């Protein structure tokens with residue numbers, strides 16, 4: 001095991017570890033085979049209050065900062081589990097908390113905090129608009145006291161396991177808006193009423209167990225009362241949430257990297273080839289040590305970005321850099337762990353191949369590595385823009 005002496009939130013981490021011990025490898029492997037949702041795990045986390053750590057105490061949460069949420073997710077991933085099934089319950093509410101009306105906050109946040117309402121679907125990406133969000137075309141047309149929504153979304157995770165969804169859609173065509181990022185709005189969609197009444201959900205099977213889906217909107221009516229903030233300003237509202245998401249997912253990558261390093265170190269000490277432990281060979285030791293160095297450096301970046309977020313300071317660049325360094329550290333650690341395990345790394349029973357598939361996602365979602373590099377190149381280094 002790694003040296004954890006200086007870790008943040010030791011009590012929270014210990015409690016999360018204890019909870020995760022009830023959901024060991026065989027639990028996740030069985031779900032992975034069926035691409036099934038970890039209902040019992042999510043219920044246990046909800047009951048223990050770990051998904052409401054970021055909700056202010058006034059609304060029934062623990063009122064802790066982002067780094068507490070990061071500690072929870074890191075430990076879930078380090079244990080061999082996966083927070084992807086529920087991490088959005090922690091941060092999707094942020095758009096309601098920051099930009100919702102007092103009535104919306106009072107109506108939703110206490111129920112999200114208790115777990116009575118699952119607010120963990122975040123609908124942004126479309127088949128023809130991934131990275132370039134301003135190209136979304138899902139449109140909400142106002143008719144009296146309702147918006148009528150038409151369009152399509154893709155890769156919307158946990159839609160089947162959510163009572164509410166934060167939906168980004170156009171309320172003015174891109175061509176008519178002053179700026180491409182104007183004319184988008186955020187609607188809170190009640191999935192319980194929407195499904196079958198203008199919203200169809202189709203699951204998309206992927207290389208990892210992620211409960212992701214495609215959504216089809218055909219004249220779905222959403223009450224105007226469910227508009228968050230001002231019409232046309234939605235893009236701005238979701239940006240804060242995206243920073244939180246990137247930092248928390250970076251923490252999951254740190255957890256993954258620690259999982260791989262723990263497992264590889266233990267295996268390299270135990271596995272004997274040519275009459276000695278494979279870990280005695282520097283050719284095996286050094287990749288493990290390098291993975292540890294990369295993870296430790298990335299972790300500092302994650303802590304820095306989380307501290308800026310908590311202080312209410314601009315952190316877009318740092319959130320992106322945390323996500324990039326952490327996702328690369330977890331991927332290098334995954335590759336190292338597979339190599340260290342030799343043929344056994346490919347066997348399902350060791351959990352290495354499953355976690356290997358799972359951690360690969362983070363270089364594409366929620367934002368791809370190239371787009372982060374482009375942000376740093378043009379916004380920080382002031383190199384000429386390529387798009």
Ligand SMILES: Cc1cc2nc3c(=O)[nH]c(=O)nc-3n(C[C@H](O)[C@H](O)[C@H](O)COP(=O)(O)OP(=O)(O)OC[C@H]3O[C@@H](n4cnc5c(N)ncnc54)[C@H](O)[C@@H]3O)c2cc1C
Nearest residue numbers: 122123124125130131155156157210212365366368370371
């Ligand atoms: C399992 C999964 C779950 C997801 N969950 C959600 C969710 O819950 N909600 C949601 O809204 N979205 C979700 N997404 C979508 C995710 O955020 C997008 O896949 C991601 O933002 C990339 O968009 P894209 O797939 O359209 O890639 P594209 O935008 O088509 O890009 C394809 C590739 O080209 C590269 N590229 C594009 N333009 C440039 C450029 N100018 N310069 C250099 N490289 C470039 C990109 O880096 C990428 O590698 C999920 C995706 C997956 C796979």
